[in-house]
Amino acid sequence: MKVKINGVGLYLPPKIQTSADLAPMIGRSAKWIHEKSGVKERRISELDVDIMGAIAGKDALNNKPPDLIINASGVPKQTIPDTSIFYQKEMGYEGIPSFSVHSTCLSFITALHTASSLIHSKTYKRILIISADRGTRGRNFKEPESSSLLGDGAAAVVLEATKPHNKNELIYYNMKTWPSGSALTEVRGGGTNKHPQDPDTNSADNLFSMDGPAVYKIARKQVSRMILETLNITGLDPKSIDWIVPHQASGKAIEAYRSAGIFDEDKVIDIVSEFGNCVAASLPMAFSIAVKEGRIKRGDLVLMIGTGAGLSVACSLIRY
Amino acid sequence: MKVKINGVGLYLPPKIQTSADLAPMIGRSAKWIHEKSGVKERRISELDVDIMGAIAGKDALNNKPPDLIINASGVPKQTIPDTSIFYQKEMGYEGIPSFSVHSTCLSFITALHTASSLIHSKTYKRILIISADRGTRGRNFKEPESSSLLGDGAAAVVLEATKPHNKNELIYYNMKTWPSGSALTEVRGGGTNKHPQDPDTNSADNLFSMDGPAVYKIARKQVSRMILETLNITGLDPKSIDWIVPHQASGKAIEAYRSAGIFDEDKVIDIVSEFGNCVAASLPMAFSIAVKEGRIKRGDLVLMIGTGAGLSVACSLIRY
Numbered sequence: 239m240k241v242k243i244n245g246v247g248l249y250l251p252p253k254i255q256t257s258a259d260l261a262p263m264i265g266r267s268a269k270w271i272h273e274k275s276g277v278k279e280r281r282i283s284e285l286d287v288d289i290m291g292a293i294a295g296k297d298a299l300n301n302k303p304p305d306l307i308i309n310a311s312g313v314p315k316q317t318i319p320d321t322s323i324f325y326q327k328e329m330g331y332e333g334i335p336s337f338s339v340h341s342t343c344l345s346f347i348t349a350l351h352t353a354s355s356l357i358h359s360k361t362y363k364r365i366l367i368i369s370a371d372r373g374t375r376g377r378n379f380k381e382p383e384s385s386s387l388l389g390d391g392a393a394a395v396v397l398e399a400t401k402p403h404n405k406n407e408l409i410y411y412n413m414k415t416w417p418s419g420s421a422l423t424e425v426r427g428g429g430t431n432k433h434p435q436d437p438d439t440n441s442a443d444n445l446f447s448m449d450g451p452a453v454y455k456i457a458r459k460q461v462s463r464m465i466l467e468t469l470n471i472t473g474l475d476p477k478s479i480d481w482i483v484p485h486q487a488s489g490k491a492i493e494a495y496r497s498a499g500i501f502d503e504d505k506v507i508d509i510v511s512e513f514g515n516c517v518a519a520s521l522p523m524a525f526s527i528a529v530k531e532g533r534i535k536r537g538d539l540v541l542m543i544g545t546g547a548g549l550s551v552a553c554s555l556i557r558y
Numbered sequence: 559m560k561v562k563i564n565g566v567g568l569y570l571p572p573k574i575q576t577s578a579d580l581a582p583m584i585g586r587s588a589k590w591i592h593e594k595s596g597v598k599e600r601r602i603s604e605l606d607v608d609i610m611g612a613i614a615g616k617d618a619l620n621n622k623p624p625d626l627i628i629n630a631s632g633v634p635k636q637t638i639p640d641t642s643i644f645y646q647k648e649m650g651y652e653g654i655p656s657f658s659v660h661s662t663c664l665s666f667i668t669a670l671h672t673a674s675s676l677i678h679s680k681t682y683k684r685i686l687i688i689s690a691d692r693g694t695r696g697r698n699f700k701e702p703e704s705s706s707l708l709g710d711g712a713a714a715v716v717l718e719a720t721k722p723h724n725k726n727e728l729i730y731y732n733m734k735t736w737p738s739g740s741a742l743t744e745v746r747g748g749g750t751n752k753h754p755q756d757p758d759t760n761s762a763d764n765l766f767s768m769d770g771p772a773v774y775k776i777a778r779k780q781v782s783r784m785i786l787e788t789l790n791i792t793g794l795d796p797k798s799i800d801w802i803v804p805h806q807a808s809g810k811a812i813e814a815y816r817s818a819g820i821f822d823e824d825k826v827i828d829i830v831s832e833f834g835n836c837v838a839a840s841l842p843m844a845f846s847i848a849v850k851e852g853r854i855k856r857g858d859l860v861l862m863i864g865t866g867a868g869l870s871v872a873c874s875l876i877r878y
Contacts, residue, residue: 313638323740323870326735332738337660338661342638359674361731415627425636426636427754429607430636432636435764441755552655
């Protein structure tokens, strides 16, 4: 599909929490946190997700309004209305259609593909996708491993229609979901299951819970399969792919992409030690940082890939 | 876009709560409830949204699995993973991609258009869209008007690619969002705003709240405008439209479609007095019931239209 990312935006909260700061809260050492999660420090946002997302959105838009706003985050601001409304409100717009796409940590990959289809069908010409997450709001300090991972951040991209003679495009997309893994990564509260009003809803139900080793075991196998399937279907040589932008799930997850023997190690964009796992915002943050630093350049082939609660795996190959 | 709805499904919970049953809970008479909300009875589901949605989904699928499952509900089962995962689990599938589209009561219209674009871009061929909501779980009995409205139910449709010579298609789609109305319909809890763990999150934050008269005032004007714009852009005579399937917001909202003087009164599908406002499930329930009853027939022109928290208005015109 002929689409072009014509703008990237970021909000990186200024407040830093190092693993030494976090250590006493979870009863582990900074060394343990770093070895287990690969995270040296994470950002703590004092702004809520709508304000974070609006800052990243404005950064990406460069003063030219979009004709659709898609929220692609992991956790909403509130149950109703969906978060896209609050981004639009914060950015000072009125009358622009907006809705949310939700597939937890894969929301950005799903939304990028959905937006590409909406441009391909000529419904919209300029779509703003925003991912903003405050992972630190959902940390359960009684679960040291997952609470070591989470961080806050926001990123945005503007996706536009492009002319057939331009090289920019979304070349390939794939997603698979195995609900047998639905209990491996959860926030059980916040909906009809463990409703906040139910007397049997407890504190842990409202916080993030993950069986990291079980997720890693399934994810490593399924991600490898999806990469091989992508190369097979597109007929591309792994050497022709310029950048791998993975969901920043954990240090170990990023290391798995590096050590898989498929891609050169230095092609894998890695921000996890500095920002932690920022849920759905992690992937577009990694992408936007790499674009802003001048590493990802126009014409580069970029493979976005990751895993999400579900358990789901998805990837998108774009010509930036 | 050349798409065909090739299957509709329903789950109508068997347990009925009449307005006489509800009256003492909210300190109003059954007559007041009926006059204010237009709702005579609503269903109360003892099954959670995933089970409700899976029953409707299976009903629509007719034993032939989809290649994508989209959840298009107003309120999720839980924060993470998204509800599509739990539908798939309940239906006994593994490996089918799934995610959620969220625009509160408009989720079905948004998802139907998104799915059409995903079929148009040749990514998928057979998409299952499920809307399942337990509106009665979010009732605030201290807010008599909104708690009179809400009900439970689920509906599903299967959307497929169709051949160019077939008449079935999605002809027109439009959506507009005005965040100046974001506080008119809310569930403030369940996310990062009024987090269940925050000491200042109170009971009302976790329940549905609506300024009905204010929503009605804006909605009536904007819905009329969108209908006239739709007729203008498509060049269709209102008489050529066979059915209006509105979101079943309230008795007054349905009456506004009937009395607008644009369409014949008996063209407006009305299930609100029997089922109440079932959030995002209302519209596909009304559509599926009318198809199952043989009112909506192959080749009919159907205008789906409604309002959602945000405040948003959307419509979709299809050749069924």
